[in-house]
Amino acid sequence: MKNRHFMRLIAYTRVLLSVAMLSTYKSYADEVDKVRAFDFHVKRVIGIVFDGDSSSFVSGSVDGTVAWWKTSAAKPEKTVVFDDKIIGFSHVANARLLGVTTTKGVEVWNANDATQLSSKEIEASHAVFFGERNNLLIVLRSRGVKVLDWKTGEFTSEFEPVDLGNEFPGVYSTVTVSRDSKTAVLTYNNTLILYDLESGKQTQRIDSEVPFLRGYSNFRTQDHFCSSGYSPDGKKFAAANDSGYIRVWSTASWEALYTVDCGHSVHAIAFSPDSQTIAVAYRGLQVVNVATGKLVELVDAFDSREHYNSVAFSLSGENIAVGGSHGSIKVLTIKKR
Numbered sequence: 001m002k003n004r005h006f007m008r009l010i011a012y013t014r015v016l017l018s019v020a021m022l023s024t025y026k027s028y029a030d031e032v033d034k035v036r037a038f039d040f041h042v043k044r045v046i047g048i049v050f051d052g053d054s055s056s057f058v059s060g061s062v063d064g065t066v067a068w069w070k071t072s073a074a075k076p077e078k079t080v081v082f083d084d085k086i087i088g089f090s091h092v093a094n095a096r097l098l099g100v101t102t103t104k105g106v107e108v109w110n111a112n113d114a115t116q117l118s119s120k121e122i123e124a125s126h127a128v129f130f131g132e133r134n135n136l137l138i139v140l141r142s143r144g145v146k147v148l149d150w151k152t153g154e155f156t157s158e159f160e161p162v163d164l165g166n167e168f169p170g171v172y173s174t175v176t177v178s179r180d181s182k183t184a185v186l187t188y189n190n191t192l193i194l195y196d197l198e199s200g201k202q203t204q205r206i207d208s209e210v211p212f213l214r215g216y217s218n219f220r221t222q223d224h225f226c227s228s229g230y231s232p233d234g235k236k237f238a239a240a241n242d243s244g245y246i247r248v249w250s251t252a253s254w255e256a257l258y259t260v261d262c263g264h265s266v267h268a269i270a271f272s273p274d275s276q277t278i279a280v281a282y283r284g285l286q287v288v289n290v291a292t293g294k295l296v297e298l299v300d301a302f303d304s305r306e307h308y309n310s311v312a313f314s315l316s317g318e319n320i321a322v323g324g325s326h327g328s329i330k331v332l333t334i335k336k337r
Contacts, residue, residue: 038329040067040076045310045323047089051096051111054314057321058098058111059329060086066100068114071319071331078114082107090136092129093315099136099150101127106136108150118150126175130184130197137184137197139175145186145195159200162193174228174239178251187225187239194254206254208239208247227268231275236290238278240266246278246288258293262286267309273317281311281322285332 041061050057060066062085067076088101091111098111105121126139127148135156136148145159172186177197184195194204228239230251237254240246246260246269268281271290278288280295283306289296308330310323321331 034333036071036074036331036333038069038074038076038331039327040079041065041323041327041329043327044325045327045329046086048310048312048321048323048329049089049091049098049111050093050312050314050319050321051091052093052315054316054318054333057312057314057319057331058091059321059323060089060100061323061327062086063327064102066098066109066114069329071333080109080114088124088126090128092134095129095134097129097134099127099129101125106138106148106150108136118153120148120150120153122148125171128175128177128184130177130181132181137175137177139172139186141171143171145184145200147200157200159195160202162202162205173224173226176228176230176237178230179232179234185228185230185237187228189224190241192237192239192249192254204254206249208256226266229269229271231271231290232273233275235275236271238269238271240269240280242266244282246280248278248290248293260288260293260295262295267307268311268322270311270313272313273315279311279313279320281308283307285311285320285322 041063043061043063046060046062048057048059055071057069064082064086066080068078069076082102084102084104086100086102090099096110096112098109100107101124106124106127107119108117110117123141124138125141128137130137136150138146138148146155147157149156172188174187176185182197184197186193190208192206196203225239225241230237235251236248237251238246238248242265244262244264244266248257250257262280264282266280266282270279276290278290280286286295306328307325308322309325312321319331319333323329
């Protein structure tokens with residue numbers, strides 16, 4: 001009983017400290033030109049990608065729908081309804097390719113005209129484009145890793161397995177490929193597994209002692225990375241866990257640079273195109289200064305009842321989009337300086 005009261009006191013104290021810190025942040029409202037709402041999906045938005053410029057984007061939802069939007073219109077230009085639940089999104093902007101992972105397999109679409117290019121039935125948890133040929137790195141729900149040439153439908157290679165033992169019964173939570181397509185980073189719990197994409201061999205394992213948060217009961221929140229990504233300049237890698245901590249590494253040495261405590265659960269992160277900030281999606285939107293590791297700004301223009309599970313910058317950095325747990329999408333246009 002004493003332990004329960006002690007943990008509850010810690011949780012309350014952390015909330016009070018978070019409120020105090022947020023009151024000192026510079027308001028992000030001065031930087032936002034406009035906020036627009038886009039409604040079509042009825043369940044959680046699994047991913048948002050901007051296609052080519054700041055004027056159009058594509059969104060996908062676990063309700064099995066994909067929508068093509070213009071930021072100037074409140075309704076989608078095109079929509080596709082899948083027979084199965086969508087669990088992942090991947091995108092190549094310059095090749096106009098969109099990879100959609102469902103519970104039945106992986107499909108590749110033309111992101112410009114919404115036409116299907118290929119389909120492969122496979123039990124995948126993640127599919128990410130990489131390399132000059134834009135092959136797909138497929139992570140299986142059985143934890144195997146393969147490379148798929150989606151044009152032929154053939155697997156070209158298979159990575160050596162990683163022995164995770166009984167410590168990890170589930171699937172990898174995030175998969176990210178470096179900008180030069182040389183390294184893949186797979187995460188489980190609070191651990192990074194680095195693969196060399198050419199040889200398919202594991203090169204490094206980084207066990208990250210990122211803290212976890214207890215809530216208002218004795219139930220421990222899930223302690224794993226829920227979102228990760230490379231900075232566009234390739235110099236940094238960031239991963240966020242459900243408990244509200246973001247850790248940033250230098251990719252030159254894979255030394256941890258700092259850990260950011262957001263003071264609440266985090267659902268998704270994304271680097272800005274200039275690599276200077278990290279957008280943090282939760283019930284609203286926060287911004288981390290990459291150079292200092294400080295949580296410097298807070299966007300509070302969203303409905304606090306909604307959890308935002310995905311976030312993306314346009315390639316110009318002019319727009320930031322977030323997708324919510326009930327299907328809503330907000331796009332912020334940043335003022336030009």
